[in-house]
Amino acid sequence: MRLTLESVHRAALGGAFLGGGGGGARASGLQLGEMALAVGEPRLVRLDELREDDLIVTVSAVGAPAARDQYVKPMDYVAAVRALNERLEGRVAGLISSENGGLATLNGWFQSAVTGIPVVDATGNGRAHPTGVMGSMGLEAVADYRSIQAACGGNPATGHRLSLVVEASLAVADRIVREASVEAGGMVAVARNPVRAAYVAENGAVGSVSQAMDLGALIEAHQSEGGRAVAETLAGELGGRILAERPVRGYHVETVGGYDVGRLAVGDIDLTFWNEYMTAERGDERLATFPDLIATLDAETGTPLPSAEVADGQHVVVVAVPKGRMILGAGLRRPEALKPAEEVIQKPLAPYF
Known part of the structure; x- marks a missing residue:
């Protein structure tokens, strides 16, 4: 499915509702979505369009939405995906957001437009949540799972610019990335936790991107x-x-x-x-x-x-x-x-x- 400006606006509106107070600012989601359309053609695919063994990675913003010094630009999201894909030897076949939200639902669209990797109609959760583990589709219970996470953000003018790739247990990797968000001024762009498409089918929130867009259409229809x-x-x-x-x-x-x-x-x-x-x-x-x-x-x-x-x-x-x-x-x-x-x-x- 080719994503359009109508898709962007509906995803941001419906996503903001499903954010339940979190999930990032709708204005940031609109900016990210509109920039995606300006630089390329982001695509949304159904999960069943991928092979069971295809690798899917989660993309998100990690940090405090009210932090005054946060500094994350659209290319930071791309940099995180590229860093993780390089670590995985170019095997990433799809992107999902960790959650729904005004920003979160559209996280992946800009990366898709730039890299050509499609967004999958699923999220780690169909609503927003505070901790990385909550959006990790039960990976914390998978014995010996090693989380690989890439993060990027921070204002270079203030000396807070950082990028990193970490491999560790899920809890340790999440904690390191959360601490990095603080050092970066309050927010970082993240790509993390590669899993097979079959795992997402069993443990992810399948169809939640479409749900956000459908709810956004309902909001639009009744706002007057x-x-x-x-x-x-x-x-x-x-x-x-x-x-x-x-x-x-x-x-x-x-x-x-x-x-x-x-x-x-x-x-x-x-x-x-x-x-x-x-x-x-x-x-x-x-x-x-x-x-x-x-x-x-x-x-x-x-x-x-x-x-x-x-x-x-x-x-x-x-x-x-x-x-x-x-x-x-x-x-x-x-x-x-x-x-x-x-x-x-x-x-x-x-x-x-």
């Missing part, structure tokens, strides 16, 4: 009716519900260890986030818990807003979708994956899985 109409349409499509529609208050965010960590309230609903929204509560009642999708939409336009772009006084609609209605990869199919998030936000998650 306002944010409430968009929220109702999305909730109806995915079996979710609207939790609140009020101005934001009590917004607080800190960038800690390469992540945005914070909280806010919308009416009588309290939200916490670790890049992505983790919990929605009304008093002592838990209404939604990651990996349930919790999303904020601009009440006027219906545009999905990541946690890094929300501000006090902004009128938003909060939507929640149960995890059972999401396309999740193997990295978010076990409650054990939630332990790091519990430690950060200091709230239980696994008991609600």
Whole structure:
């Protein structure tokens, strides 16, 4: 499938909703997608168009979306893919994003346009997530799997420019890349974790790029009716519900260890986030818990807003979708994956899985 400007806009919109507060800025996704069309012809292929033994690598941005000094350019994403492909002796046959998001869904399109390697209609997860392991399709449970990751980013003018290729256990490689994002000013472009297409079929979120574009088309079709109409349409499509529609208050965010960590309230609903929204509560009642999708939409336009772009006084609609209605990869199919998030936000998650 040849990707078009319409594809770009719909993927960024639908991806931003599926980001659930994370997944990168939609403006960055639009920029990346539009640049892809300017330099070449990115392609989207179905997973079943590849051979079972073809190698697929995951591409992503790693870091804190609210970090002020982040510096990642489109060619940094290409540099990461090329570095990893060189390490793999040119055997990369397809690219997938680690997750859906305003930026994440389109991650791979520019690399595809420049390198000719197609984007595959799958992601590590059909929603955004904070840790690399969550988007690694269960590779942390594969005995003796060695993660190979390439990262690039940072502003050369400030001395923070870096590039690296690391091979290690998945947890160690993820930690090194996350630390590199901090050294680079808050963000790096990454290509990582080569696996066979057959592995993605079993453990990835197959069809999640198409889902993002389909949801983006729904958002476009109802934006003229306002944010409430968009929220109702999305909730109806995915079996979710609207939790609140009020101005934001009590917004607080800190960038800690390469992540945005914070909280806010919308009416009588309290939200916490670790890049992505983790919990929605009304008093002592838990209404939604990651990996349930919790999303904020601009009440006027219906545009999905990541946690890094929300501000006090902004009128938003909060939507929640149960995890059972999401396309999740193997990295978010076990409650054990939630332990790091519990430690950060200091709230239980696994008991609600």
